[in-house]
Amino acid sequence: MAYVRIVSDDDANEEQKVVIKHSNELFGRTANAVRAATLTPRLGQSIFGFIVAALREEITDILPVRTKCLVILKTSTLNGCAY
Numbered sequence: 417m418a419y420v421r422i423v424s425d426d427d428a429n430e431e432q433k434v435v436i437k438h439s440n441e442l443f444g445r446t447a448n449a450v451r452a453a454t455l456t457p458r459l460g461q462s463i464f465g466f467i468v469a470a471l472r473e474e475i476t477d478i479l480p481v482r483t484k485c486l487v488i489l490k491t492s493t494l495n496g497c498a499y
Contacts, residue, residue, distance in 0.1 A: 420452045431457040435464050442468065 423432050432454040439446040450467065454460030473481045 421455065422448050423451045423454050428454070432460065435460045439464060439467075443471070 423436070425433075425436060428436055435450060435454050435457070436446045439450055447467070450460060450464050453463040469475055471481060471484055473479075
């Protein structure tokens with residue numbers, strides 16, 4: 417059971433829909449962390465901005481996206497994240 421409500425596409429208000437729409441366009445999906453953060457729209461926008469800067473290869477140009485995703489997966493596994 418989640419401690420923080422995850423915003424679904426159907427339950428999202430207009431501000432939340434903007435963040436979810438852009439996330440879907442850029443990454444093909446919206447991460448649960450972004451969905452939860454959109455409960456406070458300004459926080460959701462900030463977290464989404466960080467994720468874009470951290471993952472987009474053409475912005476950071478330090479590591480390939482594949483390597484970044486493997487780091488995220490390993491960190492999630494070490495922290496007991498189920499997905």
